[in-house]
Amino acid sequence: MSGTVSAAVHQLLLEHDVRHVFGNPGSTELPFLIGLGTDIKYVLGLQESVVTAMADGYAQASGRPALVNLHTAPGLGNAAGALFTAQKNKTPLVVTAGQQDTRHLAWEPLLSGPLVEMAAPYVKWATQPTSPSDVPDAFARAFQIAGTPPTGPVFISIPINFWDAEAEAPPVRRVTAPGAAPPGALDRLARALAAAQNPAMVAGAGIDRAGAWDNAVALAEHLGLPVYEEPLAPRRGFPSGHPLFRGVLKPAVPMVSQDLAGYDLILVVGAPVFTYYPYYPGPQVPPGADIYLLTDDPADAARAPVKEAFVGDLGGALSYLVTHVAARPPTTFPSRASEVARRRSEAARGRDRMTPAYIFNTLAAKLPEDSIIVDESITASPTLRDYLPVHRPASYFTAASGALGWAMPAAVGIKLAQPERPVVAIVGDGSAMYSIQALWTAAQWQTPVLFIVLNNGQYAILKSYTQAFYPGTLSQVQGLNLPGLDLCGLAGAMGVAAERVSSPDALGPAFERGLAGGGPYLVEVMSDRTVPALF
Amino acid sequence: MKIVAVLPPSDQIPAQERLLQGMLKDHEIRIVTSGDALAPLIPEAEILVSTAFVPITGEMIRNAPRLRFLQVAGVGVDHIDMEAARAAGITVANVAAANAVSVAEHVVMVALAMTRDLCNAHTAMRAGQWSLPQWMSRARELAGLTVGIVGMGRIGREVARRLLPFGVTIVYYDVQPLDQATEDELGVTLLPLDDLLAAADIVTVHVPLNENTYHLFDATRFARMKPGAYFINAARAEIVDENALIEALKTRLGAAAIDVFSPEPPQPDHPLFSLPNVILTPHGAGVTVNAQQRIAQGAIQNVLRYLDGRPLADVVIAGTR
Ligand SMILES: Cc1ncc(C[n+]2csc(CCOP(=O)(O)OP(=O)(O)O)c2C)c(N)n1
Ligand SMILES: [Mg+2]
Numbered sequence: 001m002s003g004t005v006s007a008a009v010h011q012l013l014l015e016h017d018v019r020h021v022f023g024n025p026g027s028t029e030l031p032f033l034i035g036l037g038t039d040i041k042y043v044l045g046l047q048e049s050v051v052t053a054m055a056d057g058y059a060q061a062s063g064r065p066a067l068v069n070l071h072t073a074p075g076l077g078n079a080a081g082a083l084f085t086a087q088k089n090k091t092p093l094v095v096t097a098g099q100q101d102t103r104h105l106a107w108e109p110l111l112s113g114p115l116v117e118m119a120a121p122y123v124k125w126a127t128q129p130t131s132p133s134d135v136p137d138a139f140a141r142a143f144q145i146a147g148t149p150p151t152g153p154v155f156i157s158i159p160i161n162f163w164d165a166e167a168e169a170p171p172v173r174r175v176t177a178p179g180a181a182p183p184g185a186l187d188r189l190a191r192a193l194a195a196a197q198n199p200a201m202v203a204g205a206g207i208d209r210a211g212a213w214d215n216a217v218a219l220a221e222h223l224g225l226p227v228y229e230e231p232l233a234p235r236r237g238f239p240s241g242h243p244l245f246r247g248v249l250k251p252a253v254p255m256v257s258q259d260l261a262g263y264d265l266i267l268v269v270g271a272p273v274f275t276y277y278p279y280y281p282g283p284q285v286p287p288g289a290d291i292y293l294l295t296d297d298p299a300d301a302a303r304a305p306v307k308e309a310f311v312g313d314l315g316g317a318l319s320y321l322v323t324h325v326a327a328r329p330p331t332t333f334p335s336r337a338s339e340v341a342r343r344r345s346e347a348a349r350g351r352d353r354m355t356p357a358y359i360f361n362t363l364a365a366k367l368p369e370d371s372i373i374v375d376e377s378i379t380a381s382p383t384l385r386d387y388l389p390v391h392r393p394a395s396y397f398t399a400a401s402g403a404l405g406w407a408m409p410a411a412v413g414i415k416l417a418q419p420e421r422p423v424v425a426i427v428g429d430g431s432a433m434y435s436i437q438a439l440w441t442a443a444q445w446q447t448p449v450l451f452i453v454l455n456n457g458q459y460a461i462l463k464s465y466t467q468a469f470y471p472g473t474l475s476q477v478q479g480l481n482l483p484g485l486d487l488c489g490l491a492g493a494m495g496v497a498a499e500r501v502s503s504p505d506a507l508g509p510a511f512e513r514g515l516a517g518g519g520p521y522l523v524e525v526m527s528d529r530t531v532p533a534l535f
Numbered sequence: 536m537k538i539v540a541v542l543p544p545s546d547q548i549p550a551q552e553r554l555l556q557g558m559l560k561d562h563e564i565r566i567v568t569s570g571d572a573l574a575p576l577i578p579e580a581e582i583l584v585s586t587a588f589v590p591i592t593g594e595m596i597r598n599a600p601r602l603r604f605l606q607v608a609g610v611g612v613d614h615i616d617m618e619a620a621r622a623a624g625i626t627v628a629n630v631a632a633a634n635a636v637s638v639a640e641h642v643v644m645v646a647l648a649m650t651r652d653l654c655n656a657h658t659a660m661r662a663g664q665w666s667l668p669q670w671m672s673r674a675r676e677l678a679g680l681t682v683g684i685v686g687m688g689r690i691g692r693e694v695a696r697r698l699l700p701f702g703v704t705i706v707y708y709d710v711q712p713l714d715q716a717t718e719d720e721l722g723v724t725l726l727p728l729d730d731l732l733a734a735a736d737i738v739t740v741h742v743p744l745n746e747n748t749y750h751l752f753d754a755t756r757f758a759r760m761k762p763g764a765y766f767i768n769a770a771r772a773e774i775v776d777e778n779a780l781i782e783a784l785k786t787r788l789g790a791a792a793i794d795v796f797s798p799e800p801p802q803p804d805h806p807l808f809s810l811p812n813v814i815l816t817p818h819g820a821g822v823t824v825n826a827q828q829r830i831a832q833g834a835i836q837n838v839l840r841y842l843d844g845r846p847l848a849d850v851v852i853a854g855t856r
Contacts, residue, residue, distance in 0.1 A: 345722035
């Protein structure tokens, strides 16, 4: 039965269980919108970085590729930063942008542009079909490529005149992703683990993405492995309250080497080796240890300076190791009670100034256990990871790219995908301003996200960086202060209830109101302005 | 009324006597400085002001048919036979918070002194030695250490307030836990005693002495403490099994600061005195000049309240006489 491109794409989207499309429309999107019907909801974002980050959050939290609908070159251009983040996040996104009518494209009409070339650096695959009948097939391929590990964004440019042309929906493809690395290879790793005197594990975001928490915990407990979290993990691969959890690695060569000194074997699971931020001279991996990598990403494997990397399904590889390495005699796990005590003492010290420790300790007491944290708290992020432990998978998200403007819209997308779980976005005042329009979408959809903005009046991390690497120059650096921002005012203007907290006693009750549900809520915390020494 | 006050012997006694007589003009005041001097006055006394160094025995109380009000010029009441006082229907009051700040500051002082090995450095320099190498291998910061406060009453809370800004983690044990708001404000976390001992780098004791706390710190408890940990007792000597402490100081603990002894004063050849890792003070943690003034004021004010028939502060036993 033959129909239009629009109908064929629509049918294919339903077959892929697409329930939401995230977009910001222009003329080139109208044919698609006309054919959209009502079973797929169009989630309007008011700027394309907002649109893309919402879709990113939605895709990660639902575990399925999400659809992004952008408008031509400027829409794609606005989305580029968020697309860069989705690529680093390894988020499966099918991104479309409208192209002008092919019949006069050669004359470069208004809003035409080199879309494929623009998208190419940030996606696994970019295409502009040459004929209408290729469009449904391009979607079919796009979903497959985006969703096959290593997952990531793909891009389709669709000329406006193709939508109403004739086409048939392609048959749904079933593609089985590659499995675990071959047993013969994993046996080498099993032997090395058995022979190691003092092995450790570094847990990466890939574990969470692959749904392999239980396997990682099983292997760690089986061998009594101390577990560290990869630096700057965009998702958390291991329960941070587990007795074997040793903390978060810092994104700098000397700090990673110090933390991992003394281990003779380091098994990195689901992470690049490693994500660093400031440059320091020295070996990229801790000297003196044999490093092994389990990953589903051949590119990470190829780049990693490790003894051996195994590419494939993480859960399968981890459980293979559990059954093929003899258990080590169970060690007694040290009590975590003193960790709780340390946090509480530190929080009490920071009460008057409302330090991140105080803020997160207060929040931790109010948060339901199944909450999801979306983090763009920048200088406060190390404290956040320490104070808001994750107890279950898919509970923590941040942008792997380091790009700002991701967390607020991502939180809206996450809440749409996981309506049952409380979602809290924690962002710096600087970060909040890159995609503040996310509040409007949250208000329109009444998604009960708690937005917490840490208003310290500045880009504190840039001051911290200046003090560490250009000592003595801070007073002459311009552009690092953010006076006069009124986040509550912005929230109110977009229909989100908000309150500003200036005294420590008011914080807990404000969080309670924000978590009560019913709709989005923004708490602007006038937080400590001390510039922390982070580097 | 006939008022007897037992004060510690000092050259201040005549001045104190003049002051009290001036303030309590219409009453008969006697000041004594020993149990022997107290005994003949007891049968007539109606109000007794007592300090810890002269025990008030059951026998004394039974010999005091007219005694109605016993005001302790201090905090501890364990020098009094409380059962006898209760049976006799005597009202007993103390000056509850008077020494809390002094004791808490003392704890800060000895915590710093122990972690820097201050006393040994001082002694070595007096003996003409430049002890920098030892200092460098021993001196530690308080910041980052875990302090275990055993007994979170007024003194324990003052200790917590003062130590928190040093950057320490504070855990505590008490049979009566604080409410959560106070825990959050003080930054302290309740642990079972044995977990506290395993977690703390510094353990400081602030429980009252009673049948549950007698020898609370015995060999088993010291064995639970971290190797190299520091121990502070400015509460009561009997809370600690002294032999176990001495053994622990020889084998496990980093150092101890001991303010209390049994008996007091201790024998000059007390085995603690010859250990290199002990800081000793003469039951003085709570008796700074300021605390003494506060205690004297508090005791006098309560006596005046009693004479005036007004409600008393810090009543320990509400009497019936
Ligand atoms: C899109 C983008 N623009 C600029 C930066 C550079 N940058 C990194 S952190 C930061 C400041 C963040 O400020 P804020 O969110 O207030 O957090 P704070 O440092 O105060 O904790 C900036 C501007 C970036 N990472 N991404
Ligand atoms: Mg800021």
